[in-house]
Amino acid sequence: MKVGDVDKELAYKQWGNLKSSLEEIGVECLEIEPVEGLPDMVFTANQSLPFLKDGKLSVLLSKMANDERKPEVEFFKKWYKEKGYEIYELPEEIESLEGMGDTLFHEERRFIWSAYGYRTTIEAHRYMQNVTGLEVKSLKLVDPAFYHLDVCLCPLGRGTALVYKPAFDAESYEKIESEFKNLILLTEDEAYNFAANAYSPDGKHVFLHPGSERVESRLRDSGFMPVSIDTSEFMKSGGSVFCMKMELP
Numbered sequence: 693m694k695v696g697d698v699d700k701e702l703a704y705k706q707w708g709n710l711k712s713s714l715e716e717i718g719v720e721c722l723e724i725e726p727v728e729g730l731p732d733m734v735f736t737a738n739q740s741l742p743f744l745k746d747g748k749l750s751v752l753l754s755k756m757a758n759d760e761r762k763p764e765v766e767f768f769k770k771w772y773k774e775k776g777y778e779i780y781e782l783p784e785e786i787e788s789l790e791g792m793g794d795t796l797f798h799e800e801r802r803f804i805w806s807a808y809g810y811r812t813t814i815e816a817h818r819y820m821q822n823v824t825g826l827e828v829k830s831l832k833l834v835d836p837a838f839y840h841l842d843v844c845l846c847p848l849g850r851g852t853a854l855v856y857k858p859a860f861d862a863e864s865y866e867k868i869e870s871e872f873k874n875l876i877l878l879t880e881d882e883a884y885n886f887a888a889n890a891y892s893p894d895g896k897h898v899f900l901h902p903g904s905e906r907v908e909s910r911l912r913d914s915g916f917m918p919v920s921i922d923t924s925e926f927m928k929s930g931g932s933v934f935c936m937k938m939e940l941p
Contacts, residue, residue: 703925707734710899710921710936719893722940724771730764734926735935737842738793739768742777743801743824744941750778752823754791757811780823782816789816792938793840798871799849801826801941805868807841809833829871831864838883842934846888849895852876852914854907856883876910886923886932891939892916899933 711721726733733739738761741752751772756762772779782789789795794812796805804826808814810833821828831841835858838844844859851873857865858880869875878887882904890900898911902920911918923932 698925698928706922706925707936710923710933713899713919713921714893714937717894717897721937724768727764727767730761730767732761732929733764733767735793735929735931736768736938737931737935738791738840739765740772740791740938741789741795741820741824742772742938742940743826745778745823745825748778749776749941750780750823752780752789752791752820753782755782755786755788755816756790757788782819786815786819787813789813789820790840793842793935795820796841796845796847798829798847799851803827803829805829805831805841805845805847807831807833807845810836810839829867831867832861833859833864834861835859839930840935843886843889843930843932844883846890846892846934847872848890848892848898848911848916850874850915852916854878854888854890856880856888859883874914876907876914878904878907882907886927889932889934891934891937893939901927901932 715721739754743750753765753769790811794807806817806828817828817830838859844856846854853872854876856878885903886901887904887907890898892898897919898916899919899921901923908918921933
């Protein structure tokens with residue numbers, strides 16, 4: 693099977709399994725209608741950054757770096773508008789921001805981690821800070837294979853994070869190291885198996901693609917409960933568990 697040759701039936705089954713597994717632990721899952729010709733809409737972490745501002749539901753819309761994904765944002769804008777969100781958009785002079793693909797909330801949303809280098813420009817960070825009212829800690833990505841923050845850093849709660857150190861420059865990794873008491877360092881094989889593209893909705897369960905047994909063991913040792921979710925069809929397009937959902941405030 694070549695990259696790009698997706699088994700649509702299996703992909704839909706894997707998506708449904710992720711959704712039902714989240715619902716089993718009490719996570720409410722909302723859906724957005726897919727749009728013909730926009731297959732990457734399934735990676736719903738990328739098109740926006742939702743947040744609370746003065747207690748009001750708000751969202752900063754993305755500007756996608758690649759032309760084929762730019763049309764996705766309008767459909768998310770419509771969805772958020774129907775849900776009553778206050779909508780913010782990047783000014784024209786800011787080139788790109790790819791939502792929570794490159795933006796992660798620290799524990800208890802105390803501040804924001806945001807990456808730049810490939811899909812998001814650093815100029816977006818200052819605007820994001822002004823709009824959200826939260827400090828933004830900028831991280832520079834240096835490996836083109838790890839083009840989004842969510843494939844090389846995963847805050848899990850309780851001072852713990854998964855991280856692939858070679859994806860960051862030295863200064864950025866020092867920032868990460870200073871904020872987490874328990875960093876689980878990924879090997880190259882684990883990183884390429886999308887171990888950092890995991891998701892913990894409750895600070896206990898950690899949903900991740902199978903095949904990183906050492907990581908799962910470290911998670912159990914740290915008090916987490918790893919849950920294997922096969923996302924092999926989605927990994928062909930560069931995403932796994934974290935990419936396939938958007939956590940709303």
